Amino acid sequence: MTVNLPNLAAMEAFGDRIASRLLPGDVVALTGGLGTGKTTLSRAILLALGHEGEVPSPTFTILEAYDHLNPPVVHADFYRLEDPSEVEQLGLDHYREGAALLAEWPDHAGGFDTEPACLQITLEIAGEGRVATVTGGEDWLGRIP
Secondary structure (H helix, E strand, O other), X not given: OEEEEOOHHHHHHHHHHHHOOXXXXXXXXXXXXXXXXXXXXXXXXXXXXXXXXXXXXXXXXOEEEEOOOOOOEEEEEOOOOOOOOHHHHHOHHHHHOOOEEEEEOHHHHOOOOOOOOEEEEEEEXXXXXXXXXXXXXXXXXXXXX
């Protein structure tokens, strides 16, 4: 499925639709080049879930936990990982228990597309906006935003 995101308001509305369907154990895997909107969409999802305040990019911390949300969310940016085995050192499995995962640059962590609860979103620049290509795993059937 393709979603046109011509402006920030459309990106925020898309984030709201994802947030309203997000369950513990879900993975939202965000791919796309630099500047395509992965962090912007992650912020929109977190704000739609009720987070108030700043949403820092986890580029340097790699993982940011939002345990106060329903569902709890782990926002990860795997861009700086040099090898997927580094995910184990981060303790990602521990963070994911009972939480949803927003994963930027998921390929750097070995990918999540084989998980049935993975919603794969590829973002591309289209004019002044973005286009999202969305593919849901088995657990997302009937929930794809």
